[in-house]
Amino acid sequence: MLCLRELQRWKPVLCRYGNTGVRSFAVAADEAGRTEGGLVNMENPYREPQKGCVLCDVTVDFKNIQLLSQFISPHTGRIYGRHITGLCGRKQKEVSKAIKKAQSMGFMSVTHKHPQFMKDPNICGIKHLD
Amino acid sequence: MPRYELALILKQMQRPETAAALRRTVETLMERGALVRDLENLGERQLPYRMTKHNQRHSRGTYFLVDFYAAPSMLSSVMDHLHRDVDVVRPTVLKKDAQVPNSNCCGPQKPLLGKTVLHQNR
Numbered sequence: 001m002l003c004l005r006e007l008q009r010w011k012p013v014l015c016r017y018g019n020t021g022v023r024s025f026a027v028a029a030d031e032a033g034r035t036e037g038g039l040v041n042m043e044n045p046y047r048e049p050q051k052g053c054v055l056c057d058v059t060v061d062f063k064n065i066q067l068l069s070q071f072i073s074p075h076t077g078r079i080y081g082r083h084i085t086g087l088c089g090r091k092q093k094e095v096s097k098a099i100k101k102a103q104s105m106g107f108m109s110v111t112h113k114h115p116q117f118m119k120d121p122n123i124c125g126i127k128h129l130d
Numbered sequence: 131m132p133r134y135e136l137a138l139i140l141k142q143m144q145r146p147e148t149a150a151a152l153r154r155t156v157e158t159l160m161e162r163g164a165l166v167r168d169l170e171n172l173g174e175r176q177l178p179y180r181m182t183k184h185n186q187r188h189s190r191g192t193y194f195l196v197d198f199y200a201a202p203s204m205l206s207s208v209m210d211h212l213h214r215d216v217d218v219v220r221p222t223v224l225k226k227d228a229q230v231p232n233s234n235c236c237g238p239q240k241p242l243l244g245k246t247v248l249h250q251n252r
Contacts, residue, residue: 059229063172063195105137105222107193109178 053088054123060094062102065114070123071095074113084124134205136196138212139181139220141188142174148192151217156196158211164200183219191219197226 060067071080079099082092102108136159140151156166172193181188200208205223212221 101224103178106139106177106179106181106191106220107137111179114178 053086053091055087055091055095060091060098062098062105062107065102065108066117066120068095068099068102068108069113069117070120072099072113074118074128077109077111077113080124080126084126086123086125133199133226134197135224135226136194136198137222137224138194138196138218139177139191140194141186141217141219142190142192143217147217151215152194154215155212155218159196159198159200159208162200162204162208164198164204164208166196166198168195168197170195170197177219181219184216188219 058067062068071085072078073080079096082089085092085095087095099108103110108114136155138155140148143151152169156169159166172195174190174192177189177191181191209221209223212218
């Protein structure tokens with residue numbers, strides 16, 4: 001009987017849209033956020049926390065050449081693009097600017113990666129044929 | 131808060147000569163009304179590329195970092211003086227900005243102490 005009453009309430013909505021694939025069931029909610037049927041208005045409980053990039057809580061400095069060398073090619077010294085490093089926009093810009101600054105100030109080499117930093121772990125998603 | 135940062139690369143010299151060059155540099159800054167806050171020695175190492183300055187080719191040098199408060203008008207005269215100094219290979223003055231708080235970025239900023247390396251979390 002309860003179902004019949006609900007169907008009668010939804011009937012005008014169904015008639016208006018016809019037999020479409022998408023049906024929006026707008027259910028009336030009371031003040032406590034509960035509706036008939038036991039649904040509670042809350043945010044998605046299965047929502048995963050937003051993932052950040054690798055450098056999200058790390059300050060990028062031109063003096064820290066070991067960190068900056070992780071984002072350049074070991075063979076040519078070129079700065080990797082965003083699709084390889086996987087950094088967010090802001091951090092990619094900061095790293096890129098810091099590398100150029102370090103190179104012009106005489107802290108970091110332009111054409112190659114310092115041999116001392118060759119054994120560092122590979123953050124960027126690029127595999128070299130060694 | 132330091133307003134400027136001088137990244138100084140000095141020629142490869144003996145210790146008393148390096149000390150004399152540093153003293154000269156800091157005195158130059160103070161003469162022009164700067165307040166020197168901090169002087170760091172980043173060590174003597176091989177330069178990333180060979181630099182030519184004052185008709186000399188340098189392959190090794192000593193790195194120093196000078197934090198100082200200064201008026202913007204005296205910077206050009208300081209740079210002029212440093213470029214004319216024979217013992218200085220490369221002087222660079224940078225403005226030191228306060229850390230911008232990241233509201234949109236995913237977490238609070240933690241400063242890295244010294245040179246550290248990131249490991250991939252996968």
